[in-house]
Amino acid sequence: THFGYQQVDVHEKQAKVAEVFHSVAAKYDLMNDLMSMGIHRLWKRFTLEKSGVRKGQRVLDIAGGTGDLTMAFSRRVGPDGQVILADINASMLQVGRDRLTDKGYVGNVEYVQANAEVLPFPEAHFDCVSIAFGLRNVTDKDRALGEMARVLKPGGRLLVLEFSKPNNPLLSKAYDTYSFTALPFMGRLVTQDADSYRYLAESIRMHPDQETLKQMMQDAGLDQVQYYNMTGGIVALHKGIKF
Ligand code: SAM
Numbered sequence: 001t002h003f004g005y006q007q008v009d010v011h012e013k014q015a016k017v018a019e020v021f022h023s024v025a026a027k028y029d030l031m032n033d034l035m036s037m038g039i040h041r042l043w044k045r046f047t048l049e050k051s052g053v054r055k056g057q058r059v060l061d062i063a064g065g066t067g068d069l070t071m072a073f074s075r076r077v078g079p080d081g082q083v084i085l086a087d088i089n090a091s092m093l094q095v096g097r098d099r100l101t102d103k104g105y106v107g108n109v110e111y112v113q114a115n116a117e118v119l120p121f122p123e124a125h126f127d128c129v130s131i132a133f134g135l136r137n138v139t140d141k142d143r144a145l146g147e148m149a150r151v152l153k154p155g156g157r158l159l160v161l162e163f164s165k166p167n168n169p170l171l172s173k174a175y176d177t178y179s180f181t182a183l184p185f186m187g188r189l190v191t192q193d194a195d196s197y198r199y200l201a202e203s204i205r206m207h208p209d210q211e212t213l214k215q216m217m218q219d220a221g222l223d224q225v226q227y228y229n230m231t232g233g234i235v236a237l238h239k240g241i242k243f
Pocket of ligand 1: 017021032062063064065066067068086087088089092114115116117131132133134137138139
């Protein structure tokens with residue numbers, strides 16, 4: 001399709017991603033619940049369990065958007081810890097900041113507009129770095145993973161939660177049909193924007209599968225990389241340790 005970003009210019013992809021998230025920011029949480037039938041909450045809860053984050057630690061939530069993970073991390077690290085929600089998109093960042101502030105998450109959360117490919121933080125700074133449903137939107141994924149490894153302290157954990165490859169061909173077919181028909185349909189209904197959701201479906205299909213992402217994380221300097229399939233591999237959590 002015309003959003004098949006492997007053929008398009010890098011800047012074109014970045015511009016498309018910006019347009020998509022400006023367009024969906026206000027309705028993002030509602031769409032997340034609708035599209036995943038609420039299951040994204042379980043995927044995120046599992047991610048949190050695997051994070052090993054404790055009181056007083058410093059966490060970076062990249063592509064944090066409206067802040068689901070940031071909120072949970074903020075509770076975990078407590079008043080002596082710190083969570084930074086970073087996102088490239090000003091509209092998403094605004095919605096996230098308003099939402100968290102309204103819910104009373106103040107004091108240990110900060111907001112930074114940043115591209116995952118060029119993180120404005122010193123090396124060995126964080127105990128945990130997360131990126132949930134964000135990596136597939138990043139143009140240079142290897143560079144971004146390298147940056148994530150750089151800002152992690154030795155022994156720190158990187159968590160990548162992302163759509164992946166369903167491990168059963170039947171599920172894979174059903175899921176493909178769902179992504180390319182129901183998603184744009186719901187997108188149009190709720191946000192008057194079917195194109196953005198068509199882009200999302202396309203970006204999911206193009207994303208590296210479980211083993212490829214594992215290798216990419218190893219190449220970026222992460223150790224003990226393992227992944228957990230969820231919902232039949234529709235989503236996978238990859239975890240790696242900085243050595
Ligand atoms: N992490 C949140 C969650 O799980 O609900 C939000 C995920 S949302 C699907 C993807 C987010 O990635 C958007 O907020 C978008 O602005 C952000 N994003 C896209 N490209 C990015 C990049 N290169 N660097 C940082 N954030 C990016």
